[in-house]
């Protein structure tokens with residue numbers, strides 16, 4: 001059962017946290033002592049989030065005005081406030097943990113951008129802005145926007161990144177950094193749930209499941225080797241279960257959905 005929009009508005013208020021309150025400086029010394037391979041994997045993931053969260057915070061703006069009702073619009077606005085918190089905490093991580101130079105967030109982001117895999121940059125700096133602009137101009141509908149933003153970028157790409165970070169930080173060497181990722185991941189769970197609710201209400205043609213699965217399978221590769229194969233597999237399985245939960249994947253699988261629609 002997918003919750004009603006009012007439930008997400010209440011959750012957004014209850015889960016709010018302060019990105020300035022996390023003592024990330026305490027983890028910076030421990031970062032220097034990490035194993036080289038682990039530090040390289042974490043660097044790619046954290047740099048990716050630094051770029052991605054900045055983009056999702058900005059590109060969510062046209063979603064609220066296209067919502068069907070004021071409660072749904074208010075939830076998009078609350079989600080945007082979450083994304084701005086995520087943007088801020090990953091900027092602090094870039095500065096304090098990754099040691100990105102620069103006087104402001106923009107220059108620090110430019111620095112870490114050089115570490116981010118090209119397919120990830122393409123998703124967040126090309127595809128997402130293009131879709132958000134099309135939505136703002138009325139050339140794309142909310143279904144298109146939420147499918148890309150909530151189901152693919154948040155539900156697959158960022159979810160894979162959060163899981164990989166939580167596993168890589170699992171030994172507790174950097175407890176405050178891990179706590180920051182847990183807080184972001186907790187917010188993202190309701191964002192994806194809200195996206196599913198939107199898709200459910202927009203009543204898409206069942207054949208959309210073919211596109212959403214293919215997009216998910218391509219998008220989960222965007223991080224490159226920074227995401228272990230087992231995590232990719234689990235994230236895609238979860239993507240499939242989410243689509244099934246809103247009636248988009250019948251027991252017979254994707255081919256049955258296509259056959260039924262045809």
Ligand SMILES: [Fe+2]
Nearest residue numbers: 053082083086
């Ligand atoms: Fe986020």
Ligand SMILES: [Fe+2]
Nearest residue numbers: 083154188191
């Ligand atoms: Fe989000």
